[in-house]
Amino acid sequence: MPRPPRLSPDDVTAALRDLPLWSGDAEGLRREVELPSFPDAVAAIVRIGFVAEHLDHHPDVDLRWRTLHLALVSHSEGGVTELDLDLARRIDALYPG
Numbered sequence: 736m737p738r739p740p741r742l743s744p745d746d747v748t749a750a751l752r753d754l755p756l757w758s759g760d761a762e763g764l765r766r767e768v769e770l771p772s773f774p775d776a777v778a779a780i781v782r783i784g785f786v787a788e789h790l791d792h793h794p795d796v797d798l799r800w801r802t803l804h805l806a807l808v809s810h811s812e813g814g815v816t817e818l819d820l821d822l823a824r825r826i827d828a829l830y831p832g
């Protein structure tokens with residue numbers, strides 16, 4: 736399936752205003768999610784994983800004890816696309832911070 740194009744740096748900056756839990760730029764978005772425990776953090780990866788599979792768009796996840804370090808980028812496009820913004824919003828819906 737064709738993927739949406741890379742967003743411009745200005746587009747990403749504008750989108751980040753509505754995603755206060757995320758930082759980054761046109762090269763990628765980042766957010767940390769701290770859970771109460773290591774098992775909760777593993778469960779969060781599974782929950783986010785189901786959302787990612789549904790979208791066929793997957794985050795890079797680094798788990799350190801009970802904190803997930805999430806990075807979103809459209810690898811095929813080499814930068815941030817609307818798919819990353821969609822995934823970020825869905826992750827925020829699960830983990831509002």
Ligand SMILES: C[C@H](O)[C@H](O)[C@H]1CNC2=NC(N)=NC(=O)C2=N1
Nearest residue numbers: 791792793794808809810811812
């Ligand atoms: C075939 C499949 O649609 C692609 O390999 C998808 C899978 N998930 C993906 N996720 C991300 N973040 N970037 C991609 O380019 C990507 N490509």
